[in-house]
Amino acid sequence: MKRNSLKKAVSVVLTGAILLGFAACDFGGASKKAVIEAADGLASDMASASASKLIKNSTLDKKSSEAESLTALLDGGNYSEDQLSFFKAVEGTIEYEVDESSVKVEKDSASVDITFTIADYDSVLKDEYTDISKLTSAIKKADTKEVKFTAEFVQEDKEWIPDNVGSKKFMKLYEYRNCEIQLQLNADMIASFIDRSMCEFWLASDGKYVDTGFIEYDYYFDSAVYEYADRGVYVYYKLLKDGSTLFESEDILFGNSTNISCRVESKDLGLSSLEAISAGSYTIQLLTSDGDELIDSASVQVEVSPSTPSNPGGNGGNGGGSLSGEGVYYDFIDASFRSSVIDAGWYDYDDCLIGDNTYTSNVKTIAFSIEVTADCNRNITYFYAWTNEESSDAIKDALNNPEYTNAVTPTSYQNGNFYDLDYTLNGAAKTGYYMLIVLDSNTGDALMYGFCEVS
Numbered sequence: 001m002k003r004n005s006l007k008k009a010v011s012v013v014l015t016g017a018i019l020l021g022f023a024a025c026d027f028g029g030a031s032k033k034a035v036i037e038a039a040d041g042l043a044s045d046m047a048s049a050s051a052s053k054l055i056k057n058s059t060l061d062k063k064s065s066e067a068e069s070l071t072a073l074l075d076g077g078n079y080s081e082d083q084l085s086f087f088k089a090v091e092g093t094i095e096y097e098v099d100e101s102s103v104k105v106e107k108d109s110a111s112v113d114i115t116f117t118i119a120d121y122d123s124v125l126k127d128e129y130t131d132i133s134k135l136t137s138a139i140k141k142a143d144t145k146e147v148k149f150t151a152e153f154v155q156e157d158k159e160w161i162p163d164n165v166g167s168k169k170f171m172k173l174y175e176y177r178n179c180e181i182q183l184q185l186n187a188d189m190i191a192s193f194i195d196r197s198m199c200e201f202w203l204a205s206d207g208k209y210v211d212t213g214f215i216e217y218d219y220y221f222d223s224a225v226y227e228y229a230d231r232g233v234y235v236y237y238k239l240l241k242d243g244s245t246l247f248e249s250e251d252i253l254f255g256n257s258t259n260i261s262c263r264v265e266s267k268d269l270g271l272s273s274l275e276a277i278s279a280g281s282y283t284i285q286l287l288t289s290d291g292d293e294l295i296d297s298a299s300v301q302v303e304v305s306p307s308t309p310s311n312p313g314g315n316g317g318n319g320g321g322s323l324s325g326e327g328v329y330y331d332f333i334d335a336s337f338r339s340s341v342i343d344a345g346w347y348d349y350d351d352c353l354i355g356d357n358t359y360t361s362n363v364k365t366i367a368f369s370i371e372v373t374a375d376c377n378r379n380i381t382y383f384y385a386w387t388n389e390e391s392s393d394a395i396k397d398a399l400n401n402p403e404y405t406n407a408v409t410p411t412s413y414q415n416g417n418f419y420d421l422d423y424t425l426n427g428a429a430k431t432g433y434y435m436l437i438v439l440d441s442n443t444g445d446a447l448m449y450g451f452c453e454v455s
Contacts, residue, residue: 031105031110032100032103032105034159034160035103035105035110035112035153035160036098036100036103036112037160038153038159038160038161038162039098039112039114039151039153040098041057042054042057042058042114042151042162042165043096043098043114043116043151044096045057046094046096046114046116046149046170046173047091047094047095047096047116048091049074049087049091049094049174050074050075051067051070051071051073051074051075052071052075054070054074054162054165054166055067055070055071055165057161057162058161058162058163058165058166059154059156059161059162059163059165060165060166064166066165066166066167067166069166069171070165070166070171073171073174073177074174074177080181081132082132082181082183083181085132085133085135085136086121086132086135086136086139086176086179086181087176087177088136089119089135089136089139089140090118090119090121090139090176092140093117093118093119093139093140093142093144094116094117094118094173095116095117096114096115096116096117097114097115098112098113098114099112099113099114099115100112102150108154108155109152109153109154109155109163110152110153110154110155110160111150111151111152111153112150112151112153113148113149113150113151114148114149114150114151115146115147115148115149116146116147116148116149116173117144117145117146117147118144118145118146118147118173118176119139119140119142119143119144119145120142120143120144120145121139121142121176121179123142123143124138124139124142125179125181128183128184129183129184130183130184130185130186130188130189131183132181132183135181135183147172147173149169149170149172149173150169151164152164182231185228185231185233185254186288186293187287187288187293187294187295190233190235190254190288190295191295191296193221193222193224193225194219194220194221194296195220195221195222198218198220199217199218199219199220199298200217200218201215201216201217201218201298201300202216202217202218202261202263203216203333203446203449204300204333204446205333205334205445205446206445207300207301208300208301208302208303209277209300209301209302209303209333210302210303210304210305210332210333210334210335210338211276211303211304211305211332211335211338212276212277212302212331212333213265213266213275213276213277213327213331214263214264214265214266214277215239215263215264215277215282215284215300215302216261216262216263216264217262217284217298217300218259218260218261218262218396219259219260219261219262219286219296220258220259221258221259221260222258223258225254225255225258226255226258227255228254228255229253229254229255229256230255231254231255232253233253233254233255233288233290234251234252234253234254234288234289234290235251235252235254235260235286235287235288235289235295236248236249236250236251236252236286236287236289237249237252237260237262237284237285237286237287238284238285238287239262239264239269239282239283239284240282240283240284240285241280241281241282241283242280242281246264246269247264247268247269249262251289257393259392259393259396260286261392261396262284262286263392264284266327275327276304276327277302278302278304279302279303279304280301280302281299281300281301281302282299282300282301282302283297283298283299283300284297284298284299284300285297303335305335305338305339323341323343323344323345324345324356325344325345325356325357326344328356329346329356329357329450329451329452330344330345330357330368330436330448330449330450330451331448331449331450332447332448333445333446333447333448333449334440334445334446334447334448337376337378337440337447337448338448340372340373340375340376340378341370341371341372342371342372342373342416343370343371344368344369344370344371345368345369346359346367346368346369346450346452347367347368347369347420347422348367349364349365349367349422350362350363350364350365352364354455357450357451357452357453358452358453358454358455359429359452359453359454359455360454360455361428361429361431361454361455362429363425363429363454364424364425364429365422365423365424365425366384366422366423366425366429366434366452366454367420367421367422367423368382368421368436368450368452369418369419369420369421370418370419370421370448371416371417371418372410372417372418372419373417374417376410376417377409377410378409378440378441379407379408379409379440379441379442380407380408380409380419380438380439380440380441380447381405381406381407381438381439381440381441382405382406382407382408382421382436382437382438382439383402383403383404383405383406383436383437384402384403384404384405384423384434384435384436385398385399385401385402385403385434385435385437386398386403386430386432386433386434386435387432387433387435388430388431388432388433389432390433395435398435399435399437402437403423404423406421406422406423407441408420408421421436421438429454430454431454431455432453432454433451433452433453433454434451434452434453434454435449435450435451436449436450436451436452437449
């Protein structure tokens with residue numbers, strides 16, 4: 001009996017000692033401290049804006065839709081260089097403070113408030129910037145705003161793991177990632193999109209035009225310009241001679257196309273369509289419509305051949321006389337070749353030519369004939385292209401994809417020497433326009449061009 005009482009007394013004493021020992025150890029304080037440390041680690045990961053870190057160090061399932069959204073937002077690759085620079089600048093302003101007094105611990109769950117400060121980027125973006133470095137500099141100097149977030153944790157293997165990563169309240173810190181960065185388009189920015197390897201004076205030879213009825217400089221741009229079409233930025237072009245403006249185009253919406261064709265014809269300068277543009281140095285300028293800022297310019301020489309007596313009848317005499325249709329549906333680029341030409345025009349093998357340059361759809365062979373002097377033996381290459389649209393882009397696309405190419409020398413007939421520029425169609429003729437380009441086979445220089453219509 002005494003032995004049992006002693007045993008019970010010892011048990012009570014030991015139990016009391018153990019309870020007193022537990023009371024002496026601040027288990028609640030230790031838990032709070034661990035939660036604060038976990039919150040500090042979470043806040044650091046949030047400030048670094050690394051989706052991979054946040055997913056790895058939280059309960060978020062990497063295959064969940066929240067994880068996929070977070071990864072796309074923070075680690076995605078569909079951002080422009082300007083956007084990435086903006087994100088980096090904003091993230092460089094993020095600071096945080098864990099509110100230790102807000103810690104709540106209940107068994108295996110806990111929560112704590114974190115206050116982030118971040119640049120007030122919305123106010124910065126209200127202004128317009130033409131340079132991303134100026135925008136990021138303004139972000140660094142901007143006033144800040146607060147974003148508050150209550151982080152939630154669960155305890156796993158004695159560690160406190162973030163449990164609401166990817167939630168709507170969590171994502172509020174990253175709203176800056178949805179901002180659209182639209183730098184104001186100025187002349188320098190537009191010029192940066194120009195593809196210099198593609199731009200050129202169309203059908204000019206050796207940097208000059210000879211006896212030409214037009215001047216055309218074609219600008220080509222990177223396809224990224226399409227993103228700017230809805231910005232409402234307009235450009236226009238001028239033609240100048242010796243510093244004086246001869247022609248100004250209508251406004252052109254920048255970004256509507258990757259090509260701007262700066263073309264000025266004789267009629268635009270008050271001349272008849274058959275008159276050649278006078279000799280001299282000409283400059284094409286591309287400018288912004290708002291502010292008349294110079295984007296780019298290109299210059300070309302125009303030469304006019306000495307006038308040559310005409311050769312009525314076109315048989316056997318010197319070339320270079322006035323030709324029917326010249327400057328209307330065909331024209332010469334090279335003066336030396338032009339001087340050898342006696343007559344030229346579209347030819348009719350199939351009795352389908354119903355006008356000077358119009359065939360019916362029954363035509364089997366599209367043909368252009370050039371009569372030349374006996375001393376002309378130049379090797380030439382010609383190609384035919386087709387389009388049913390009259391836009392500059394459609395024409396250029398067709399010329400870049402010719403339907404037929406051949407090389408010929410003059411053929412001697414009883415009535416003279418002729419270049420036969422024939423294209424025997426493979427199947428039925430397509431209604432639209434067939435365009436002819438003639439080149440020197442040795443140099444690749446353009447000699448002439450023309451077009452006919454199939455209706």
